[in-house]
Each structure stands twice: as C-alpha cells, then as structure tokens.
Amino acid sequence: MLKSPLFRSFLLLFITVAIGVLGFYWVEPTYSLFDALYMTVITLSTVGYSEVGELTTRGRTFAIVFIIMGIVVFAISIRLIGEYLLSEWNENKWKQKKNRNKMDKLQEHTIVCGFGRNGRQAVDRLKRHDYPYVVIEQDKQLIAAHENEIFFYEGDVLSDESLKAVHIDRAKYLIFALTDDADNLFAVLSARQLNPNLVIVSRVSEEVNQSKLALAGADHVIMPHKIGGDYMAALLTVPNLIHFLGKLDWWGDETSPNVEEIRLRDLPQRYHNKNLSEMPFFKTAACNVIGYRDEKGKQVINPDASLSLSIQGTLIVLGTTDALKKLNSIFKRD
Numbered sequence: 001m002l003k004s005p006l007f008r009s010f011l012l013l014f015i016t017v018a019i020g021v022l023g024f025y026w027v028e029p030t031y032s033l034f035d036a037l038y039m040t041v042i043t044l045s046t047v048g049y050s051e052v053g054e055l056t057t058r059g060r061t062f063a064i065v066f067i068i069m070g071i072v073v074f075a076i077s078i079r080l081i082g083e084y085l086l087s088e089w090n091e092n093k094w095k096q097k098k099n100r101n102k103m104d105k106l107q108e109h110t111i112v113c114g115f116g117r118n119g120r121q122a123v124d125r126l127k128r129h130d131y132p133y134v135v136i137e138q139d140k141q142l143i144a145a146h147e148n149e150i151f152f153y154e155g156d157v158l159s160d161e162s163l164k165a166v167h168i169d170r171a172k173y174l175i176f177a178l179t180d181d182a183d184n185l186f187a188v189l190s191a192r193q194l195n196p197n198l199v200i201v202s203r204v205s206e207e208v209n210q211s212k213l214a215l216a217g218a219d220h221v222i223m224p225h226k227i228g229g230d231y232m233a234a235l236l237t238v239p240n241l242i243h244f245l246g247k248l249d250w251w252g253d254e255t256s257p258n259v260e261e262i263r264l265r266d267l268p269q270r271y272h273n274k275n276l277s278e279m280p281f282f283k284t285a286a287c288n289v290i291g292y293r294d295e296k297g298k299q300v301i302n303p304d305a306s307l308s309l310s311i312q313g314t315l316i317v318l319g320t321t322d323a324l325k326k327l328n329s330i331f332k333r334d
Contacts, residue, residue, distance in 0.1 A: 290302060
C-alpha cells in the first residue's frame, strides 16, 4: 500500500495541509485552528477568498513559502496520479490484448469450468502435458491470485456467452468441476447443444445424479468422493498394485514407468491398418502393449502380436518415460 502512487499522493497532500494549519496557527497568534485550516485551504486552492484577518509580516512570509510549497506538491501529486492511472490503463489494456490473442489461437483445447480443488488438479495435469486450455472462473480474487500462471476467462460458466467466448465450437474437451450437481447438469446440456462433438467430463457429488448427467450429454461422469474412498480401501487390499500404479508418472525421471494411450488414427499413414507385430514397439522403443480398444469399444488385454489394428482403435502402451518419448518420436507425436 505504501508503494501505491495514489496513497503517496494523498499522504503528501495531508502532510502539506498539516504543515499549513500548524504554520498559520503558529505565526498568527490571533488565529484559531479553524482559522488556520481556512487559510491553508484557500491558499492551496487559490480561490482568492478574503483573509480571516490582517496578516503580519511573519504571516505573509509563511504564506509565500507555503504557496510555493503547495505548487510543488500539487505538481508532484498530479504526476503521481497520472502515472498511476496511465500504468493501470496500459497494464489492463496489455492483459486484455494478450488474453484476446491467446483466445484467438485456441484450437482443439480443453475448457475447464470452475477452479476449485478438482479444477486445479485438472489444470495442473493439462499444463504438464502441454495441452492448450482455458479456465472459466468468475471469482475475481481467485483469478487475481493465479492469473500469472493460469490462463483464465472471467465469466459465468452457466452462461452460453462465456462458453462461446472461449471458442467452445473449436474445443475438444470440456471439464465441469462445479460443486453443485444441478449447475453441472445445466451446463452439460448447454455445452452439448453448442458443440455436439465435444468430449465432456463432469463432476458429480450424488450417485443418483450420475445417470442424469450421462443423459444430458456427459461422456464421463466422475465422483471424486467415491474415487477417494476406493483408493483408500485399495491401499489396504492391494497395496503393491496401488503403489505401482502410483509410480506411473510421466513427469518423473527417465526411468519412471508410465502408461500412455495411442490413437491409431493420429499416427502417420504408413502405420494404418497394420498388425501389432508390424508396429515399432518392442525392438525400437522397448515399450509393451498392454491393451487394445477397437472402434466398437471392445477391449483386449495383452493383445497377441498377430492382432489386426483398426484405424479407429486405441493402444495402451506401458514403458519408461524415456521409452515413451522415443516412441512418440518414431510416430512423430512430439
């Protein structure tokens, strides 16, 4: 606060008035404090009202000095206030322009609605994977606290205008992390109408509302409390498995294990409609295919090397971080 130009301007003005009041009160013994305040105000404002009483030589001398000091203080205050307003205007204008440019470049991005605990975790993972994203949030204090590291759009997530502003028509994924199931339901309905091809993930608090959100158009409905409870129970029943899965971390060191999915339609054309044995997993990248999901949703665990791969299918690959990076390099998915 002490560094604020506005605060310093008003502090300087207050000190000047105080000097004027004490000065006139001291040099003119017949003046009361109110008379001294009146003389200070008309001297600073230069309105030209009559004096309270005849000034002595000491009083006139002080008035001359005080007038000069008042002019200097006024000039400094105007400069400080002008610089403050100009800097604020430039900063806001720069931020708005920067956000507009980033917004215009969004393509196949993820829209995160709500920046609570679940929304923050989602954004953290998106950032680490370098996925383009934007967060819709209306809490100004929350935005101000995180705007340097998070890309926000200030707006109401339940408003179609907000969804249109973040280019929902060009978005690929949408995450609703609102705490109220009714809000999530309403938002899913609106989003599905605006973009029928969107993959929507929604949070739900009550289990009875899962089917409703699915009917509204959510592709995936997540119940955080249930997942947390299942995880805690699994730590007791299958602890080694949970610890192994917990080590699947793309952001660890080069030897950290991780699982990644590879959509076959995203690969170069020379890898389309091949058998699993013709894919460069084992020799070149040292990765293992642990699962396959075809275009009809059928899943195959530990598929055979002779399996014919559909272009609409997805492979689940296990390997170290270094091996998966090599694999992405081979498939030109960097």
